[in-house]
Amino acid sequence: METTLHPFAQLSPARVVAAVESLGFWLPGEPFTLNSYENRVFLVHDEERRRWVVKFYRPERWTDAQIREEHDFLAELAAAEVAVAAPWRDALGESLHRAEGFRFTLFPHLPGQAPELEHPAHLFALGELIGAVHAVGERGRFAHRRSLDLDGMVLEARDKVLGSRWLGRHQRQAYERITMTLHRQLAAHAWSAEQAIRVQGDCHIGNILGRDEQFALVDFDDCLMAPAIQDLWMLFTAQEEGERQMQLSEVAEGYEQHRDFDRRELALVEPLRTLRLLRHSAWLVDRWEDPAFPLAFPWLADAGYWDGHLRMLEQQRQVLEARPRWLA
Secondary structure (H helix, E strand, C coil): CCCCCCHHHHCCHHHHHHHHHCCCCCCCCCCEECCCCCCEEEEEECCCCCEEEEEECCCCCCCHHHHHHHHHHHHHHHHCCCCECCCCCCCCCCCCEEECCEEEEEEECCCCECCCCCCHHHHHHHHHHHHHHHHHHCCCCCCCCCECCHHHHHHHHHHHHHCCCCCCHHHHHHHHHHHHHHHHHHHCCCCCHHHCEEECCCCCHHHEEEECCEEEECCCCCCEEECHHHHCHHHCCCCCHHHHHHHHHHHHHHHCCCCCCCHHHHHHHHHHHHHHHHHHHHHHHHCCCCCHHHHHCHHHHCHHHHHHHHHHHHHHHHHHHCCCHHHC
């Protein structure tokens, strides 16, 4: 039986090297694969020993206009001396390149480690970094990137999971019930278009690198229009009240070095957490035909995973029904 290979299966080390060298670089060594599932990302070094991160975009996910808008936002941030990795551009000013059917981009390599979210100085620095990003982000609007949409994204995620083969009959019934309830609950937290600014969009600690108290924000692949809290809520990880308030205080103080911190948006922390839970499972289902996903997430096929997912969704239903803890 003939098997159709996923497009990324064609992305051999030799093709990665050939793609980068087509831009006028010479790579004396082999590319090193970095951890990425949505795209394919490699670390290379050139003849001058400069290190580059080469990102090959997932086919058909973004339009050229959307990718260039990401790159233009990064260039705008870099011009404002915000710590990000702006893409390399050729002599014609082009940052989006092509090789053998793939679109790819070169970024300067930014070394470092993830921050510690229990460390007050790190939290202050992260708030300051994200505040600087948002001070630039509010100066303009995306024309081609998505807007964060609680209503549409919940229904989109729901349809992907229900259209998959993973749920048993009782799990499917439970998922249908809980997601419709969550959809109704989240509708009460909708925001106006005027509240949305340009944000990084996926601001977890894996996308923040640095040392000591100097950090940079990387991977703007999911940048979009959203309330500012979208880039902040994942920093609030504490369960105990005192530590929770410490995290909030340090992040807000750092953020306000560049921009006012709107505490009314704290009401969106739990709705955004709920949305991320829903979208994560839908993302796994949607990408299952990519061979990297069954290897990395084999437990998706286990009924126990979906039982646990349903329990988490039920917990979020209860949290949304009660007074959100960040407003307590």
